[in-house]
Amino acid sequence: MPNVSGGANLIFDETRDDAGAVDDWGPAKTHGEHGTHVAGIVGGAALAGSTFRGVAPAAEIRSYRVFPNNGGDAQNYDIAAAIARAIADGCHIINLSLGGGAEDEATRAGIGAALDAGVLVVAAAGNDYRKPVSFPAAVDACVAVSAYGRSGTFPDDSVEAPEVVRPYGVDPKDFVAGFSNIGPQIDVVGPGVGIVSTLPEDKYGVMSGTSMACPAIVGFAAYLLSTRPELKQATGAERARLWKSALYGAGRPLGFGRDYEGSGLPRMS
Amino acid sequence: MDELKRMILNRVETDAVGVDDAAQQIREAPDIELLRQNSPTSLLIEGAADAISGLVGGLKGWQALPTVSYARPDVRPQVLKTPG
Numbered sequence: 001m002p003n004v005s006g007g008a009n010l011i012f013d014e015t016r017d018d019a020g021a022v023d024d025w026g027p028a029k030t031h032g033e034h035g036t037h038v039a040g041i042v043g044g045a046a047l048a049g050s051t052f053r054g055v056a057p058a059a060e061i062r063s064y065r066v067f068p069n070n071g072g073d074a075q076n077y078d079i080a081a082a083i084a085r086a087i088a089d090g091c092h093i094i095n096l097s098l099g100g101g102a103e104d105e106a107t108r109a110g111i112g113a114a115l116d117a118g119v120l121v122v123a124a125a126g127n128d129y130r131k132p133v134s135f136p137a138a139v140d141a142c143v144a145v146s147a148y149g150r151s152g153t154f155p156d157d158s159v160e161a162p163e164v165v166r167p168y169g170v171d172p173k174d175f176v177a178g179f180s181n182i183g184p185q186i187d188v189v190g191p192g193v194g195i196v197s198t199l200p201e202d203k204y205g206v207m208s209g210t211s212m213a214c215p216a217i218v219g220f221a222a223y224l225l226s227t228r229p230e231l232k233q234a235t236g237a238e239r240a241r242l243w244k245s246a247l248y249g250a251g252r253p254l255g256f257g258r259d260y261e262g263s264g265l266p267r268m269s
Numbered sequence: 270m271d272e273l274k275r276m277i278l279n280r281v282e283t284d285a286v287g288v289d290d291a292a293q294q295i296r297e298a299p300d301i302e303l304l305r306q307n308s309p310t311s312l313l314i315e316g317a318a319d320a321i322s323g324l325v326g327g328l329k330g331w332q333a334l335p336t337v338s339y340a341r342p343d344v345r346p347q348v349l350k351t352p353g
Contacts, residue, residue: 003283034342066339073338077277087311097342104337106277106311113310127343211342 014213027200027264029073031176035063037207038097040198041223052204055219056226068122074107076104079151087117092225095218096123096142097211099134105134115141118239120216120247126181137210143221143244144185146260147177147192147213152225154194160208163193169211170255182259187244189218189261220266221247243266271317276310277334278325288312298320298324346349 008114027036043061044054064082066074079098094114114121124144126134137144151173154160163178176182177193188212197212199205224246225231234242251263278295292312295303301316301324302303313336314321325333 031341055301067341071341073340075313076337076339077305077308077311079315079339080277080279080311082311084308098339101337101339104335106279106337107332109279109281109334111309124342209343 016185022138026066028065028069028071029071032095032200032209033207035065035067035198035207036200037195038095038207038211038215039063040204041195041212042095042219044096044198050204052198053237054197055216055224057228059219059222062089075099076106080106080110081120083107083114087114087119090121091220093120093122093221095215095237096121096136097209097214099124099137100126100128100136103135103138106204108139111136111139115240116237118234118236118243120221120240120243121141122214124222125183125186125210125215127179127209128181130178131181133181133183137181137182138185138234140185143187143217144168144262144264145210145214145217146182146262147190147208147210147266148174148189148254148256148261149177149191149193149208150174154206158194158206160194160206163208166257167260174256176256176260177208177210179208180213180260184259186259187262188217189246189254189256189265190214191265192216217266220250224250271319273315274318275313275315275336275338276321277335278314278328279332280310280328280330283296284285286328291331292331294328329341 026163039061043056043059045057048052064086066078089145089208121142123137123160125137125146126142134142136142145158151164164175168175192210192213193208194206195212196206229247231243247266248263250266252267253264272345292306293299295314300316300320304315305313321333
């Protein structure tokens, strides 16, 4: 894909007979929009004639597909395997724009191993309309991300309009997305309403969800890693601890309250 | 016949036998099928509960974990009104 930089693919056995899926670093054949949109938010590259770019356009992105190429549910074995492969491949951050299943020990163990290896795991809080933070974002080891929006950044008659609900921020244009899950596990908030990013076949489009807020925070975490020497020098669980501390320290409360935004929206100092 | 269970075998101790050795033991086990081996730390297997318990008992440093499904994230509708 020309509009998302970097890339190495990891294809599980289910797609090995599909030459295109094995050879191409790209979206799943069925329902590939979600992952492509998430990837673009992290590292979409600016192309000639387009003003779009992701939060960390120089980041190298690796795709570890856990949802089957032809659609359907993901299995926790594949999620845990993807996390283990990402650790082994030397990835610095893992984006988990997924969740909502029953709490499972395999994914929890994978996330714990990532943390021990100094890999930051960022997870979407879930889109269940103010229900508790879903698994795995609710795991302490994860950075749990809720979603906020800003009135005026999307048309009044768009599908985003019903998501404009209380609580509003200090700036009344800011609001916590109506769909966003909340709770004491929320660590930071990210933009997740009416987000423009990449879609398959070199297109761009709008999506909303904590799935979109999560990669925005991942991009910011990549920025922190590239600008904070102490994070590069640290190793193992100590690096993950310092990284989280830097991320939360960069949070600026928007006025929603901790259960809605954690330490707030991370911003450059 | 016992109901077959799908389980994850997870390597939890650093001195446990490696994934390849564990996979070989599973292939040689009569009542357990190795479904996937694409992780450096875990395997997906299927078999009767008793057979899996016996296997894990002989694999020091490994644990059996249940499988769980995750629904595909909701791809929210992108357009409320069509042009015109």
